[in-house]
Amino acid sequence: SQQGEEDPQALSIQEGENATMNCSYKTSINNLQWYRQNSGRGLVHLILIRSNEREKHSGRLRVTLDTSKKSSSLLITASRAADTASYFCLTNAGKSTFGDGTTLTVKP
């Protein structure tokens, strides 16, 4: 069964707004990663946060991890139309397991 589950399933915002998506998981993890998938393409790695880290930044991306709540969030600030994609979290607890993703639509 899949360990990471993203919510919301879909998110639609205007360009310039911030987008927040969440990932919950069930068991202990070594790290948690976020990936982006543009329509019809392979997944692209965005950011990895280790279990002993609480927050990490990369450009317009901010990831938080709360191991007590077994959850992570991905914040995309000042969104652009090019951010339109599906976003997946990947939990690592032995074998890599993906959630079903959040589909983000950024309207110009």
Place this chain on the structure above:
Amino acid sequence: IAGITQAPTSQILAAGRRMTLRCTQDMRHNAMYWYRQDLGLGLRLIHYSNTAGTTGKGEVPDGYSVSRANTDDFPLTLASAVPSQTSVYFCASSEQGATNTGELFFGEGSRLTVL
């Protein structure tokens, strides 16, 4: 830099036929993976390999087999395709093994339709 190369990019196959999806990486990564992605869903792990010569079963291994004769190649075989195996198949690799996964690098996928 090619990264992960998958072939074919798309294939229509009659049920009962045998099919091998090819995957080659040029990054000398230890671990390789095969996932399937059904429409609108996430990726489910089929099989993985921590290093050349070893393979392991993922979440949905039934109906699929893999081999890892060398570091670069990780073919996925459907011995007798069934319509439920219609999906997009992604190959991936990582420098570390499946027990301590770092960043995964993905191919562009192979779209398989079984009629």
